[in-house]
Amino acid sequence: MDHTDRTDLSPPSAAREAIRDLARSTGTEHVPLDEASGRVLAERIEAGLDVPGFDRAALDGYALRAADTDGAGEGMDSADENELARLALVGTVRAGERPDVSVGEGEAVEISTGAVLPPGADAMVPVEQTERVSADEPSSSGDEEVRVEPILAAGDNVSPAGSDIAAGQRALGPGTRLTPREIGLLAALGTETVAVRSPPRVGIVSTGDELVPPGDPIDGRRGEIYDVNGVAIAAAVEAAGGDPVRYPHVGDDWEAMEAVLRTAADECDLVLSSGSTSAGALDVVYRLVDELGELLLHGVRIKPGKPMLVGRLDGTGYVGLPGYPVSAMTVFRTFVAPAIRAAAGQPAPRTATVTGRMAVDERFAEDRHRLVPVGLIEPATTTDEDSTDSEILEGHAAASSPPLVYPVDRGSGATTSLARADGVVEMPAATDRLAAGERVTVSLFSPSVRPPSLLVVGEDDPTVSRALDDLENPRYLSDGSRPALRSLAAGVPDVAVVAGPIEDGHDGRELTRFTREWGLLVPAGNPDEVAGVADLVDRDLSFVNRTADSGLRRQFDAELAAFASTPGRDRAAVVSAIDGVDIGLPGHESPARRVARGEADVGLGLRDSAGGDLSFVSLGEQPVRLLANPDRVGKLAIDQLIAAIDRRTGP
Amino acid sequence: MDHTDRTDLSPPSAAREAIRDLARSTGTEHVPLDEASGRVLAERIEAGLDVPGFDRAALDGYALRAADTDGAGEGMDSADENELARLALVGTVRAGERPDVSVGEGEAVEISTGAVLPPGADAMVPVEQTERVSADEPSSSGDEEVRVEPILAAGDNVSPAGSDIAAGQRALGPGTRLTPREIGLLAALGTETVAVRSPPRVGIVSTGDELVPPGDPIDGRRGEIYDVNGVAIAAAVEAAGGDPVRYPHVGDDWEAMEAVLRTAADECDLVLSSGSTSAGALDVVYRLVDELGELLLHGVRIKPGKPMLVGRLDGTGYVGLPGYPVSAMTVFRTFVAPAIRAAAGQPAPRTATVTGRMAVDERFAEDRHRLVPVGLIEPATTTDEDSTDSEILEGHAAASSPPLVYPVDRGSGATTSLARADGVVEMPAATDRLAAGERVTVSLFSPSVRPPSLLVVGEDDPTVSRALDDLENPRYLSDGSRPALRSLAAGVPDVAVVAGPIEDGHDGRELTRFTREWGLLVPAGNPDEVAGVADLVDRDLSFVNRTADSGLRRQFDAELAAFASTPGRDRAAVVSAIDGVDIGLPGHESPARRVARGEADVGLGLRDSAGGDLSFVSLGEQPVRLLANPDRVGKLAIDQLIAAIDRRTGP
Structure with missing residues (x-):
């Protein structure tokens, strides 16, 4: 039974939009800060305290009163070395210590980087701009003095309380993806746990009597094959920021398929099935969608993906993917991954696409919108990790020439095409040729895909x-x-x-x-x-x-x-x-x-x-x-x- | 005590090389396939079986003998419709079924995509190129016949056993990073668990009397601050493919610091400390390195990072990072992350760097190699996720103009600089100016850093x-x-x-x-x-x-x-x-x-x-x-x- 015909196929943009509307984020969860990397903030974060929480010495040196450095008195030439300020050394403050001394007029306190400016002081001088000498007239407070070269203003070399971030200021907005930088900022604010968005739960159901879970014995005479899509799509769901939930694969048995799909719809935010293009399987899905929800799209004007099915099961979004692994991954990558990312609040990875040049001429007979699996080749110039002093950062000379792009022309039924292809080039229906040398945008199967260092055939x-x-x-x-x-x-x-x-x-x-x-x-x-x-x-x-x-x-x-x-x-x-x-x-x-x-x-x-x-x-x-x-x-x-x-x- | 002076500072490349040599990968572990995404293969994988494991129908249609489609006989014009091959329909084979029928001369068997080609057949014809008709002369095998339009050759529309990948062929090489594609290929081979490299264990020790773990109460009057580097560096270690192991932070107490560093050296493959630039802390490290290992570098001709310390503790690599979070992250990013990635077998992420244009003129007085923290700004043209039918792939129009780059000129002591800066631009000592509009390479703090959508000051x-x-x-x-x-x-x-x-x-x-x-x-x-x-x-x-x-x-x-x-x-x-x-x-x-x-x-x-x-x-x-x-x-x-x-x- 063919439920789709050419005339009522939906345009690809409609499919993408429908799927984007289906995926919903589920809520908020609290995670410890050291498990929050890569997660997305559920709410804005305002600083709950001043950072630093005190007036802080920026350097090793001496805390003092700025007014004491303004020459020896009014009308004097303070540039005259003889008139350098000489301050009595009255104590020491180290980082992590509460000052037990205050700075009076004509006094200085030795202070280390990060320490609390003692009471009375309003500035500090770095140790390099001072000289420590014996006091001309030893006093009760000690027998050492500090000669201070510069004339200082109040606040010099001091980070005032809250200057880094003040209590009440906006620290991070809702939806911020937490990288080590933001983790560091949250740590500075004393954050122990953080409210992040729950990833959307994505149920994955592989269908087909011929599928066997990897690890189980297989009988080739019965036409059994290992279930590829279950684990590959789960990995891709995770890479997109979703929480994959795998269900036991089901054959073309109606009751079993209905039970699994109902369970998945109940437990998940989005359900994906792949495989079994058999009429029986399709009928079950049609009936379920009909009974439990609504059918939004059946059939999309794109290759591969024509038999894609989009709907709702009991209010939960459902997408039926093709069975061939390359087709399933291509359709997932193009239509489903953006929806999962949006629901998870994850931005599209920068490396979702690379720009390359066609290595060969490619012609297309069919006037359907196509997603063409392609491989990438590094051009001749390569970089290695060796480095010079002027180029110590990684990848400094990289990104030189764009990679070369060639269509992977094996049938989409070949599982190894997955590992032979690096991504997908999109061909609008109107395009019937990609010329060698033409620039194309390759949508990678996953952000961490790298062109091979060498293509050997x-x-x-x-x-x-x-x-x-x-x-x-x-x-x-x-x-x-x-x-x-x-x-x-x-x-x-x-x-x-x-x-x-x-x-x-x-x-x-x-x-x-x-x-x-x-x-x-x-x-x-x-x-x-x-x-x-x-x-x-x-x-x-x-x-x-x-x-x-x-x-x-x-x-x-x-x-x-x-x-x-x-x-x-x-x-x-x-x-x-x-x-x-x-x-x-x-x-x-x-x-x-x-x-x-x-x-x-x-x-x-x-x-x-x-x-x-x-x-x-x-x-x-x-x-x-x-x-x-x-x-x-x-x-x-x-x-x-x-x-x-x-x-x-x-x- | 200043252990470094200008004259014996090492060049940055020497530091990077020394640190790269320190990090070692530890071994191999076996993980279930569904947890293997992102891991690195410890050994080559050869196919243990043929994929497919049988001669497989590529489409829905009829299995037959190709010779039967070669016209009705020799010398005849097989394009003549009257001479189309008519084959007796003798049975059906579905995917996942063992064929219970064989194909004799003049016979055909209905077959579904992915099913086993029945004995006797050597090709199949897609259903679209056939017509099912009543038999002129019903036979014992049934009363239906199939009219076959094309002339077929043996093997047409059949994927022979092993054509996807044959037993014994190289499937994946050692060191391959597993993305969803490779996971799919391993699933096709029936893989249940896979041998992957163990990530290097990286011990992280924050030092300083003033540090308080996030979540604990803090006393600003004592100059206490939250420990930022511990959790931020742990997140960065994880992003680089390492397994971060955090140790309790230690103050400047010699015995405590020695105990923690010895434990970390014993349990980890690499030890990082950060903070406490105090003489006391440095002395402990010097003494330990002296007693337990060797000092490779102290002091690097770069800013920040001058006081960096590189050595071995009991055979375990040790790197002392600066205490200020921005400096610590910058030095980590530049010197330590590549070493951890190499030890983990993880390739440098493609988004480690982006190319941008300077938004402003920047001059540098000091003639030291510098790592300048910078922020990124998206130029005026932006893309959103809305899409047309001809541009449904994400990011199709992205990567248009390079981002603008501006130096983040807050003191490196400011924790928020971490969240204000997106990455680092490297300035060789000889460069004293970056002109507005000049192209620069920005090494991002982590691959998932994105320029802000809007910079509001x-x-x-x-x-x-x-x-x-x-x-x-x-x-x-x-x-x-x-x-x-x-x-x-x-x-x-x-x-x-x-x-x-x-x-x-x-x-x-x-x-x-x-x-x-x-x-x-x-x-x-x-x-x-x-x-x-x-x-x-x-x-x-x-x-x-x-x-x-x-x-x-x-x-x-x-x-x-x-x-x-x-x-x-x-x-x-x-x-x-x-x-x-x-x-x-x-x-x-x-x-x-x-x-x-x-x-x-x-x-x-x-x-x-x-x-x-x-x-x-x-x-x-x-x-x-x-x-x-x-x-x-x-x-x-x-x-x-x-x-x-x-x-x-x-x-």
């Missing part, structure tokens, strides 16, 4: 995979050698990893190369006594291959071609004689794992995968080349990668 | 103070009318609040004005029967005044001048006859509070402060004017402020 290779562990925040898209060369030609990756028979003509600059041993993986001890390709062709062995995109497969194909060229062999016959030659698996270990599970006799692979349950039959070595994008050869991370590879492949 | 006025509660994130520096006019002339504030007798000649554009009633605050019931200025002059009453910077004081001075101009009066005599006329207090309620505490008989103030223990003797009304910086009249927040004032002062 290509062959799934264990040496490269491990070498990348030495780098900070690289991204490795191991989709195969063939797509890597295409991608490199389009100018996207920093480095392409290409394995297999050498071909001329590529767009990269070769950085380094190494060889890897390839061959056939068989059960431990090689029970079938497999020796090479001939056994696959001539015997009844089930084989598992790699994808056609992999350099390993190309090497195997070349080996087959060589074998077929021997007298009495025919290429087509050779290929068709191998049981399973068309089963091309994605990862370099995938065939090996099938063999290890007893699901096949022989798998194409690398020596690296041998051991344990598997033996290895070597068929030779193949080169693996790292090709750099010529525009990015200056990147620091490229040098780091080469060094990491060399450490692993060197002599 | 001027008279401390209760109406303005409350009106600002209606605005989001304004900043109000209520230092008085006179400084406001100077500041407005320099181009700093958005709005100046000026109270008192009207003067010509100012640099602002008047936005609105209102009047407030001013006069004298006396104990409830006015026991002394104070009626006006004459009572202050002619009777023995103690009086408390406002600062000379306030418009209220100027009004009072004008009243005094008028009184002195009556026959038989003399200005100087009138003023000197008032006991306390020189005691100028900072806040509009400060005099009233002194009267309420019984410390004075009469205080200058506003009707607003009357009530409870205080009665009010009106002396008249005075205008309060809001003057806008002409460059900023377009700011949205200015309109909001005027509306908020009008709501409170309107008829």
